[in-house]
Each structure stands twice: as C-alpha cells, then as structure tokens.
Amino acid sequence: MKNRVPFNRRQFIKGVGATAVLLQLPVWQSCKPTIYKGILSADNQFVINNVLQILFPSKPGPDIYDIKVEKHLNNYLTDPLIDPDEQQFIINGIGWIRETAQEKFENDFLLLSRKQQEKLIKFILSKPWGENWVSKLLTILFEAMLLDPVYGINTHEIGWRFLHHVPGKPRPENYNKYPEILQRKNENIIITDLKQL
Amino acid sequence: MKLSDKIFDVCVVGSGAGAGPVIYELSKAGYKVVVLEKGPWYRTKDFSKDEMTATRRSVYTPNLKDEPQVIEDLNEQGNWEARSTYETGRDFWNGNCVGGSSNFMSGYFARFKPVDFKLLSTYGEIKGANIADWPIDYYDLEPYYEKVERIVGISGKVIKHRFAEPRSTPDFPYPPLQENIVSKWIDQAAKSLGVQTIPMPRAILSQKKGDRNACYYSNFCGSYGCSSDAKGSSRVSLIHEALKTGNCAVIPNAKVYHLETNGKFTVKKAWYYNAIGQKQYIKAKIFVVAAQAVETSRLLLMSKNKEFEQGLANNNKQVGKNLIFSAGGVGGGDLYYDDLSPDIARELARPGVFVNRTVQDYYELTDPDTGKKIKGGTVDFLFEHANPVSKAIRQKWNDKGNLRYGETLKKHLKNYFTGLRKLKFEIFVDWLPTDNCFVSLDCNIKDKWNDPVARIRVGYHPHDLKVAGIISEKAKQILSKIGARNVYAGISGAPPNNLQAGGCRFGNDPATSVLDKYCKAHEVNNLYITDGSFMPTGGSLTYTWTIYANSFRVADVIKSVL
C-alpha cells in the first residue's frame, strides 16, 4: 500500500573504499555534521538550503521558503518513526558534499560560488551516494510542496496551486493528522458497542 | 468475570475481509464472538485524505523496524537471496487495523468464473506448477457471491459476454457509479478492435444503505479510508452490524502469537499480546484465523504444540506452501489535454468519477507455441492515482534514468501535472502456484515481541509472463486507439503485496492440502481459516469478493456445527 520508493540500506554507505556504514565508522569525522536536538547546526542548514535551492530554484512556481522545506526537513530528522539510518544518511550527505567540495575546489562548500555549487551537485550525482542523497532530498521537497498545509508546509497551498492539484476531502485536522493518529495504537480496550467508538 | 475465564463460541483472529462475514453471521445468529485484531480501531472520522498518513508514513501498517518480514528473491546469479523488508523498504504489510486491508482497498470486485474452480481438469498440467482443482465448484459459491453483493454492497451492471458468470439474480443491487468520459472512449476503441468491454463492479455504494452513505467521489479511494462508509470494508459493512447484536466483542491492538492445543488436536486458547505488551489469552469452542495469507501461515507455523511439532495443522508439511498473488503486469499511456478541445479536456480532467472498465475477452487464449487452449486473464483500466507526492516521485527520473532537478524538474512537474492525464491498465493472470512461492519462518530475524518473522519466497512461473505478455499487447492497442501517447507495458513476476492468497490450500486430500472443503483444518478439530489462504489457484482477477463469499459460506458451516 505504501508507495514510498523502496530503498536499500546498503545505499546509506558512501562507498568510496569504506565498507562500513558511516554511522559506525565516522571516517569523515572532521566535517561530520551533528544534530543539536534534531536541528541542524547553522552552517549545515546553510549548506543544505543551498543544495535545495539548486534542486528546486525559485522559478517557475514556489521556492523552498514558500513550501517551508526547512521545517519539513527538521520534522523529518526528528520523527521517531523515520528510520534513524535514513535520517543519518541525510546528515551524512551534508558532510560528504562538504568533503567533496574540499577535494574538488579546495574550499568549504559555504564559500563556493553558485556555479561551483552547481558543478559539485552535478559531480556527486555521478556517485551512488550522491544520487541517493539528492533523490531523498527531492522526496523531502515534494512532501513539503504537496502534503497538507496542516503540517506547517505548502504555505497557503502554494504547491498545490502551482501544480493545479485538487486536494481530497475531508482534509486532515490536528486530531487525525500524523503523528497524533498513532495514539490509537496504544489503546488497551475492548469494544462491545458501536457507541464506544 | 475475567475475559480469560469466559469461553466464547468463536474466537476470530483478524478482522479484515476474511474475518468479517464470520463475525457478522455468527453474531447475528446469537453466538458469542470475540475478535482479536492486531491493529488499532480507526473510526470513520479518523480517516482523511491525507497522503502523509495514508502512504508516506507507517500509520496503517507496522513500522518495518518493529515488524519486518523477509523476502526471498532470485538474485542475478540465479540464487535465492533473503533480505529483510527493513533493509529494502519492500513492505508486504497492507492494513493492520480493525477491518484490515479492506479499509484501504479500491474495491475492484470480480467473481471467479466456473473455469477458475477447475483449472487443472480444464487445461491440464503445466510443468513446474502445482495446479489443483478446487474441492467445490462455482455453484457452491454463487449464493454467497450474491450475498456479498447485497450485504457488503456491490455496484455494477450485468451485461452479456462470452465469459459472463452464471448468476442467481438478474443484476447488481446497486447501480453503477458515475464514470469519466474516458470510459466511453475505451468502449469505442475496444469495439473498433472487435473487443468487448465490461463495466467493472465495485464494492462501493452508489446509493445510501442503512447508516452508510453513497460514494461522494472523493478521488482518493485506494490506500485511503472512506469518509462516507460507501466502501465495503469489513469494518463498516459487517463488524459495525455485528456490534449492534450485543454478541460481539472486538479487542484491538491484540496480536495473536500462539494457538494452544489440548493434546487432542483441539485448539483451546489463542494467546495474544495486548496494547501494553502483556500476554493474554482467550478461550473458545471454535477458532477462525483470517490474518491475511502470509501472517495466517506464519501464525500456524509459530503455533508449535505437542501434537503439532512443525506448527499447527502442519503434520503433513503443507502450511505456507503454494502462496499465490494476483498480478501480471501494468501499462499505460498519456492523454494530453492539448490534443482535445477545452471542454473535452475539462471532462477528462474531472476528478473523482471512475473509469470502471475491464476486458475479459482474453480469459482463454491460444498458446502461440503449442496451439493449445490456455487460461488467459483480465485487463482493467484506471487512472493514475491522484496522490501528488507519489506522482511527483515517479517523475524524478528522466528516460535515461538520470535524476531531474532544478528548473528542468519544475517545468517537467508542471507539464506532467497540468498537461495530461495518465490512463493505466492492470493485467491479472492466474499466478501459478509453484514450489518457489511459499511462507516459512525466518530463523534469525525476530519482531519487536521476539517472535520469528515470516519469510516469503516470491518465485513465479514463466508461464505467467507469457500470458501477461499476450494480453498486454492487446491492452496497448486499445490505449493507442484512444489516442494515448507514450503507450507502454511492463510485464513482471514481481508479486503485489496487497493481493495475497494460498498458503493453506483446501482440498480433499490431507497429504496435499491443509484445509478440507469447508475450510476446517484436516488435522485440527475446531480450526477454520477464512482469508484467501484456502485458494489452490486464484483466478485471473482480484481476490476479495471471493474471500468475502467463501467466508460467508464457512460461517454457515460453523453455524451448523456449533
């Protein structure tokens, strides 16, 4: 039923000679980003915003700020039900792109020109980890653009309007959106009457 | 009185399509029924058209980290390779909540045809396939197909055609649902090719029925719970009615892990974990399992007892064998609004109303290699699902397999979402049962309760691809005739996770079947299985109407023995 694109845990490995998942073997320790209470550090947020802008420029249609992708990314990274390896992969990718920036341009990603950043993205797309990472970021962008604004994203339905998408009714409300709806999984009850529902 | 002190007449494991009719019939007949359902109770008002809860996160299904399964597939070297679904994200769960997957089905309903009960005697053996005739025939099930039409509620229109099933009533109790303009185009295109189209029956109410409202064409049906109760889920069409009798108790968040026998081939207790992880049990005179094919076999295999060392009802080592799926391939084509006048384009873009067209002219085919008659299959036409995130995700990659991004991506999305509507088709062939499609227990991987998870080998027979290939060519012709562009088809032996059957086939011989013709386990005095597990072969259609009908049939059997 779920049409999440299948992934493969092996894709979470950078694969440049390293055979262990980076979570366990932090080879790129120097610029391995850290999460502060689930929120990215300012410079890593800056890096990822730059990448997202290249993947999803301001024209045509909404830009990354209209769809509040930063908020969605933070929700994603702190969602207890998203697989921690998937979350860490997003974080690791930031480290890897900064690492690659050093290798290719001898400079921190933060200091590259937009043209250089674009070149770098083109370059990482030729690497399995880069392609997977960008693919995941695109999914996060699509979610921010096309899920219900009840999640604090897709502001004023701007993504839906851009693609002429007509949402189905009823729309989710606070009590039945994710993750609130998961509460029902903890109910220890016996139902013997319809009135109980 | 404590729940565990009570002896119920019937304890039902699961509450989906296979369970609902038994729960409904026995409660109505005055028997005391208890239902143990692994998932929570989502009420109608809990459902919304929220893609996040419906498909983007594991809300209606378990988190794969907590409850993985293991899929065994052939790798490139031709060896079976087992991988956890937690590793691959390839999810085989469908709907774990009261009503099961029937809450989320699209409700494309089709009766099996007389020939589907006699595949072996009609077309003969196929090497490498374990085909068997059913121990009952179409006429044993016909009254129950009719009952499903009335009680669950099926809308449609009967028309005469070569493979039409015999019926005891002239037409459906509910008229067909509204259709998109494209349905007419399919009819015309097919007619010009000498092919007959049939309106697809749906387990969706086109008119109000009791407490349930008619369909309001929400445009988000498959994968979504229904907010009008028009969809014939087991929850609203059967369990709600059962609760009204006062004879039925449903325990949600109750995961059954063991069926205990008394040393005399009789089940006495169903052991389950409740919502807070405590081990509990229920006693009953009769036990009915309907946990969907894979999990039903798993539960039996896990229920090792003194007299069943290899798992309940498995002394003949048949449990889990001959798992089948309903599949064959998919295809589609793009209908561009620019090719049409603005008025017609608007009609085509109209959301909500259905396509509801199927072709069954290919139910029997001639084998191009041998010239012999072989079993064919069905094609049904439908629009691409309106889920926007999933739709966008499918547009990530260009024809060369490279990721789109930047302005190119945004322009492409704009054109795709606003410039065309994709018309798809699905092919259903008889998925031949083989020794390479079965359920066992994984030796290493455990779920969050520390129980072994199901290991599912998903091999298929090459004959399935041959049949699907022939049918897909014909379906493509219809799409091209309509004027669709980019017409394609993908034939595949990949099993769809949501259409599962087999694993505990019924038959007259205990050496080759788990259940007798009444779906009682040969080896156990009081155990019945009423989901799709009983099917030795699965027709060339979706299964759920047949699951519902058979469960009504077994309910009558249980009434007669209680």
Ligand SMILES: Cc1cc2nc3c(=O)[nH]c(=O)nc-3n(C[C@H](O)[C@H](O)[C@H](O)COP(=O)(O)OP(=O)(O)OC[C@H]3O[C@@H](n4cnc5c(N)ncnc54)[C@H](O)[C@@H]3O)c2cc1C
């Ligand atoms: C998105 C989607 C679309 C579909 N569309 C169609 C369609 O168009 N046409 C069609 O014919 N079919 C369709 N189906 C398939 C249809 O839903 C199933 O065939 C049908 O529901 C199967 O009935 P079942 O009783 O075997 O399983 P389910 O309805 O899934 O019920 C099984 C129940 O058992 C519970 N369970 C499992 N293990 C345990 C345990 N150990 N203890 C207690 N409870 C347990 C589960 O939580 C579940 O509620 C669709 C399914 C999905 C998901």
Ligand code: SF4
């Ligand atoms: S209202 Fe109609 S289209 Fe929507 S979920 Fe219910 S049955 Fe399906």
